[in-house]
Every structure is written in structure tokens, then in C-alpha cells.
Amino acid sequence: MKGMREIRNRIKAVKSTGQITHAMELVAASKMKKAQMYAEQGRAYATLLMDLTKSVGSEIYRVVARNLELGQGKKRLVIVFSTDKGLCGGLNTNLFKAISEIKDDVDFITVGIRAARFIARTKRRVLANFRISDHVKFSETRKIADFAMKTAKEGGYASIEVLYSIFINTLKQEPTLVKIAPVDDMDWFIESLKKSYKLDVADHPKEDRRFVFEPSLTEIAQNLPSFYINQAIHYMALDAKASEHSARMVAMKSASDNADSLIQDLTLEYNKARQSAITTEILELSAAANTENSQ
Amino acid sequence: MSLSLEIVTPEGIAWKGENLTMVTLPASGGEVGIMEGHIPLITMLDEGAVLISKASGEEESIAIDRGYARCMGDVVSVLTEAAIDVSKLTDEDIAKAKEMAIKAADAASRTPSIDPDELDRLHALVRFTVAQELAKSKKKG
Numbered sequence: 537m538k539g540m541r542e543i544r545n546r547i548k549a550v551k552s553t554g555q556i557t558h559a560m561e562l563v564a565a566s567k568m569k570k571a572q573m574y575a576e577q578g579r580a581y582a583t584l585l586m587d588l589t590k591s592v593g594s595e596i597y598r599v600v601a602r603n604l605e606l607g608q609g610k611k612r613l614v615i616v617f618s619t620d621k622g623l624c625g626g627l628n629t630n631l632f633k634a635i636s637e638i639k640d641d642v643d644f645i646t647v648g649i650r651a652a653r654f655i656a657r658t659k660r661r662v663l664a665n666f667r668i669s670d671h672v673k674f675s676e677t678r679k680i681a682d683f684a685m686k687t688a689k690e691g692g693y694a695s696i697e698v699l700y701s702i703f704i705n706t707l708k709q710e711p712t713l714v715k716i717a718p719v720d721d722m723d724w725f726i727e728s729l730k731k732s733y734k735l736d737v738a739d740h741p742k743e744d745r746r747f748v749f750e751p752s753l754t755e756i757a758q759n760l761p762s763f764y765i766n767q768a769i770h771y772m773a774l775d776a777k778a779s780e781h782s783a784r785m786v787a788m789k790s791a792s793d794n795a796d797s798l799i800q801d802l803t804l805e806y807n808k809a810r811q812s813a814i815t816t817e818i819l820e821l822s823a824a825a826n827t828e829n830s831q
Numbered sequence: 832m833s834l835s836l837e838i839v840t841p842e843g844i845a846w847k848g849e850n851l852t853m854v855t856l857p858a859s860g861g862e863v864g865i866m867e868g869h870i871p872l873i874t875m876l877d878e879g880a881v882l883i884s885k886a887s888g889e890e891e892s893i894a895i896d897r898g899y900a901r902c903m904g905d906v907v908s909v910l911t912e913a914a915i916d917v918s919k920l921t922d923e924d925i926a927k928a929k930e931m932a933i934k935a936a937d938a939a940s941r942t943p944s945i946d947p948d949e950l951d952r953l954h955a956l957v958r959f960t961v962a963q964e965l966a967k968s969k970k971k972g
Binding site for chain 1: 875948
């Protein structure tokens with residue numbers, strides 16, 4: 537059995553770690569509440585915007601490709617939303633796994649230092665790294681969107697994609713890769729958003745008549761794509777933040793719980809050690825008394 | 832099949848209803864009235880009033896900011912930055928809000944160091960109060 541002092545020191549250390557993780561849990565919990573609220577509020581809007589952009593139907597591929605001046609070929613531009621700080625459980629690890637699965641000719645724009653480091657370590661190209669505060673301001677996400685659109689245009693990228701941890705609920709966040717431009721492959725994503733968020737937006741019956749555009753397709757084409765990219769990136773950032781704070785809250789909660797149970801075990805061990813020390817002492821005393829008596 | 836409408840803002844779904852006879856939208860090229868069986872339409876919206884005529888004969892007027900609308904299969908979806916039901920507001924409320932918004936935007940546009948996004952936001956506020964006035968006057972007339 538270990539020495540009593542050693543156990544006592546360990547209990548002290550675990551206790552102070554537990555206090556820290558508990559404090560972090562509380563901080564993350566309050567941030568999480570806000571982040572989740574913002575993410576949930578914006579969902580109907582973001583989904584409908586994607587749906588609307590998608591509705592421009594057969595026109596949209598041409599329209600978005602032309603207005604964002606996307607290139608041909610296979611070069612892809614992927615924006616990755618990770619976190620700046622660690623201690624958020626498996627969130628980043630899962631994200632990195634998803635990054636490793638992207639094999640083609642890809643360049644990355646990262647948000648949050650963790651992904652930038654990982655991608656640099658795996659010897660792939662990071663074009664820029666951005667940071668987003670906990671409040672996720674439009675001025676921050678607009679910079680990312682502007683940079684992505686400019687890069688896609690100048691670098692001849694064929695698509696702009698976003699990899700982020702989609703926020704499903706406090707316990708569940710899933711890394712998801714979505715192509716946001718061109719929008720020819722968005723149906724599954726819109727549907728899955730509607731389903732996993734249980735959005736109350738109206739379903740519309742199938743429509744095979746062609747759309748009429750007011751004031752004109754060109755005018756809408758000039759405004760809608762960049763508006764849509766800006767908004768999509770903003771709402772994905774909100775989701776990523778909600779995921780981050782939720783994951784951190786859960787990680788810190790389980791760390792605090794672990795600390796508590798560790799303290800219990802250690803206290804038990806400590807008490808045993810103390811008990812056995814006392815027993816030994818009594819034994820020694822009585823042995824000494826016995827020898828004295830017999831002499 | 833009857834006409835239904837949803838107005839969605841970044842704050843959530845602002846208005847949603849079914850069984851409407853007509854929806855009038857402030858499209859950028861002039862007002863557009865939509866009734867059942869309308870051809871699929873995507874339009875840009877100016878700030879202004881969405882007028883809703885219900886089958887029961889009631890009318891509602893919702894002030895909206897700029898945005899987009901889609902009519903597809905008798906579902907009209909309006910996507911806008913802000914929307915408010917003007918029947919809950921009095922003329923004085925709106926006038927006061929407008930004055931404040933204009934003052935704030937004025938002050939901001941004179942500050943050279945202002946963040947352009949912030950300025951955009953303030954201008955949007957002014958726009959939105961104008962839309963509220965419009966919606967209110969439509970409701971009366």
C-alpha cells in the first residue's frame with residue numbers, strides 16, 4: 537500500500553483539477569446556451585435560403601458558376617471550421633478524420649488554429665487561417681466568405697466546400713462536408729437539415745413549370761449567389777460554435793465526474809492506509825506490552 | 832390546395848399561415864399579388880408591406896425588410912432580414928423608432944472609423960422603420 541502522504545497529495549491534486557474542470561464546465565455551459573440559441577434561431581432562415589437558391593433549379597449551376605467565376609476541373613476549396621482551444625472531447629479528432637478522408641486536389645481555408653496545425657502537419661496546403669470570436673459577428677464571417685469567393689475566382693477552383701461539425705444536440709455533433717457552390721448537390725443536405733432539426737418550414741409539392749424571375753434572372757444572379765454564400769458561411773459558423781461549446785461542456789462535465797469518482801477511490805484508499813497504520817501501531821504496542829509483561 | 836405563406840427571418844419563423852386568398856409582396860419591380868395557382872416565381876423584395884388576405888376575409892399587414900421571395904406550388908416563402916406585424920404598433924411607436932434610427936445612422940455616417948457592417952445595420956434599421964410606416968398606412972387604407 538502506498539504511503540499516506542502520497543495519497544493525500546494525489547487527492548489534493550485531483551481535487552484542484554476537478555475544481556478547474558468544473559469551472560470550465562460552467563463557463564462552457566453558459567456559452568453553449570447562447571450559441572445553441574443563435575444556431576437554432578437561424579436555422580429556418582439558412583435552410584430556406586439554401587432551398588431558395590437551389591430552386592433557381594437548372595439555372596443555378598450556370599448562374600452561380602458564372603457569378604462566382606468558378607473554374608473547371610477538379611481543384612476544390614474547403615473551408616474547415618475547427619476550434620482555437622482544445623479540451624472539447626472528440627470534436628476536433630472527428631473533424632481531422634474527415635479531413636484525412638478528403639483525398640483529391642484540395643486546398644484549405646481554416647477557421648480556428650487546431651485545423652490549421654493539423655493540415656500543416658499532414659503537409660497539405662492552408663491558404664489562410666481565420667479566427668472567429670464566440671459572438672460570431674457578420675463582420676468576421678464576411679471576411680471568410682469574401683476571401684473564399686475571391687480565391688475561388690482567382691485560383692480557378694471548381695467548388696467551394698465547407699467542413700464543419702454540425703450541431704444536432706448537446707451530445708451529438710457530426711463532422712459534415714457540404715458543397716456550397718455550385719449548388720447542384722444540395723438536396724440531401726437541405727433534406728437532412730430539415731429532418732434533423734425538425735424544421736417547421738413548409739414542404740412544397742413538386743413543381744415542373746419553369747420559374748419566372750423578377751426583376752430578372754440577371755439581377756437575381758448578381759445578388760443572390762454572394763448573399764447566399766455569405767449567409768451560408770455565417771450560419772455554419774454559428775453551428776460550429778454551438779458544437780464547440782456543447783462538446784466542451786460535455787467533455788468538462790465528464791472530466792469533473794471522473795475527478796469526483798477518483799477522489800472517492802483515493803479517499804477510500806487513504807482511509808484504508810490510515811486504518812492499517814493504526815492497526816500496525818496497536819499491534820506493535822501490544823507486542824511491546826506483552827514482552828514487558830512476560831519479562 | 833390553398834395558398835399558404837411563411838415569412839422567415841434570422842430570428843426564426845415570423846409568420847406562417849394557410850388558407851389565404853391573396854398575398855401581396857413588395858417586389859423590387861413593383862407590387863406582386865399572388866393567388867392560388869400562380870406560376871413559380873422568384874423575386875427580390877424591397878422594404879415594404881406584405882399584405883395577407885385570409886379566406887375568412889381578414890387582412891393582415893406585415894412590415895418586412897429587403898429580401899427574397901419564392902412562390903412554388905402554392906407555397907409562398909418570404910426570406911427577409913426582419914419582419915414585424917404592424918397591428919401591434921402604434922403610429923407614435925413607429926415615428927419614434929424611425930427618428931431614433933435616422934439619428935443613429937446620421938451619427939454613424941459622420942464617424943469615419945465606423946465599421947461598414949455596423950453602418951449597413953443602421954441603414955437597414957432606418958429602412959425597416961420606413962417599411963413599418965408603409966405597412967401601417969396600407970392597413971388603414
